[in-house]
Ligand SMILES: Cc1cc2nc3c(=O)[nH]c(=O)nc-3n(C[C@H](O)[C@H](O)[C@H](O)COP(=O)(O)OP(=O)(O)OC[C@H]3O[C@@H](n4cnc5c(N)ncnc54)[C@H](O)[C@@H]3O)c2cc1C
């Protein structure tokens with residue numbers, strides 16, 4: 001039997017942060033993970049994805065500049081790119097664990113569950129704690145269609161040593177689109193089967209449509225309003241059956257990735273025995289990130305029912321959960337959250353889209369345009385560049401911004417500063433920026 005002030009489940013972005021903050025405040029802290037330490041973002045999410053993307057970006061840049069200063073064919077060497085991410089990820093588990101231990105946190109490995117409101121058990125160890133923190137994140141959504149066991153996930157993507165000739169992604173969300181763009185640039189014939197009527201459904205249709213057009217030009221075959229029905233293995237390949245407009249179609253391919261979303265990792269924890277209520281697996285928390293049904297429990301990161309599952313939010317929520325455990329009442333103040341899909345071009349967004357602003361009866365003006373001919377894209381033959389910004393008539397504040405461009409993920413951060421610090425769009429436009437730069441383009445929006 002071990003007793004802690006705080007016991008954290010999960011060693012990803014959120015879990016590590018809570019554990020370290022609580023320990024630094026003088027509390028006795030233990031942490032556990034049921035797999036290697038370090039979590040999703042650094043090992044099987046954002047970071048390895050961006051490392052892989054670096055070669056796609058380099059190739060794309062060089063190809064666009066052919067005949068305008070660059071000559072010679074440039075291609076992606078996937079095996080080298082695979083080794084490149086391995087070199088980055090391989091030390092993360094050990095480094096994460098040793099840094100937690102050096103801070104005086106007790107580190108455990110195991111797959112445990114709750115037996116009552118204050119007791120967690122794994123192997124032959126029993127843990128009691130004043131506070132438990134659930135930071136177990138999410139995992140790929142399992143599908144139940146016939147042949148589901150043939151489907152690979154985003155985790156398998158990062159273990160792929162060589163690229164096949166053909167690939168199918170089920171789901172054209174963040175992961176499906178980001179991976180498709182990398183694969184198409186590596187020479188793979190990609191098909192996306194997406195049940196919705198647009199790709200990247202959380203994004204404003206105006207910018208998602210530009211990406212749709214670019215993706216098609218890149219050679220990606222996108223089947224919208226199409227739902228996967230089954231997958232069968234045939235002669236060492238896979239036949240994907242999907243429904244569209246009432247009939248069933250099929251595609252033969254080498255690999256099929258399930259990129260239909262992610263679900264909270266809470267099933268094996270038996271949170272019900274601890275009196276912690278969940279909603280579709282997500283831990284239901286109040287604005288202090290405390291379980292609404294057991295005050296000994298906090299939750300943060302992807303596993304909560306609070307925010308979008310993104311790394312900056314796992315960080316933010318981890319910090320708030322720690323502050324509440326250490327000091328008491330510190331509610332999470334709602335913030336405007338920027339988000340970007342790392343395709344080429346990138347699609348980025350913050351705040352309300354036009355339909356949402358109308359539904360909320362806002363009075364606003366829409367600044368929208370195609371900037372493909374502007375200097376920033378022209379100088380690198382980068383092609384697509386478009387924006388839509390919603391500005392409140394009364395306050396002059398930005399209600400929402402939506403951009404598709406080579407650097408949309410950076411430009412959107414300027415809107416985040418403005419929206420989160422009450423800077424009007426006019427003041428943003430009046431700011432002096434470097435020239436020529438993407439930030440400076442805001443003056444012409
Ligand atoms: C392919 C991909 C690309 C992404 N790209 C981006 C991006 O570019 N930008 C961005 O902001 N976000 C991105 N995300 C999302 C981002 O990775 C997550 O939001 C973030 O990692 C969540 O952090 P977390 O600490 O909440 O959970 P995690 O990092 O998932 O940590 C949860 C930890 O809990 C452990 N765990 C699970 N179950 C148990 C259990 N029963 N007992 C003990 N431990 C358990 C897990 O092993 C894991 O170590 C991406 C995700 C994926 C999959």
Ligand SMILES: NC(=O)c1ccc[n+]([C@@H]2O[C@H](COP(=O)([O-])OP(=O)(O)OC[C@H]3O[C@@H](n4cnc5c(N)ncnc54)[C@H](O)[C@@H]3O)[C@@H](O)[C@H]2O)c1
Nearest residue numbers: 171172173174175176193194195227228259260261309340
């Ligand atoms: N750049 C980033 O910030 C980034 C990158 C990757 C992941 N993420 C995070 O991870 C989360 C999960 O990403 P994701 O791409 O797995 O999920 P997602 O929710 O973004 O996309 C899933 C897509 O699959 C479609 N779909 C679901 N079931 C289907 C079916 N049976 N047949 C066909 N299509 C189907 C959905 O309509 C949706 O478009 C995201 O919500 C995001 O928060 C962020």
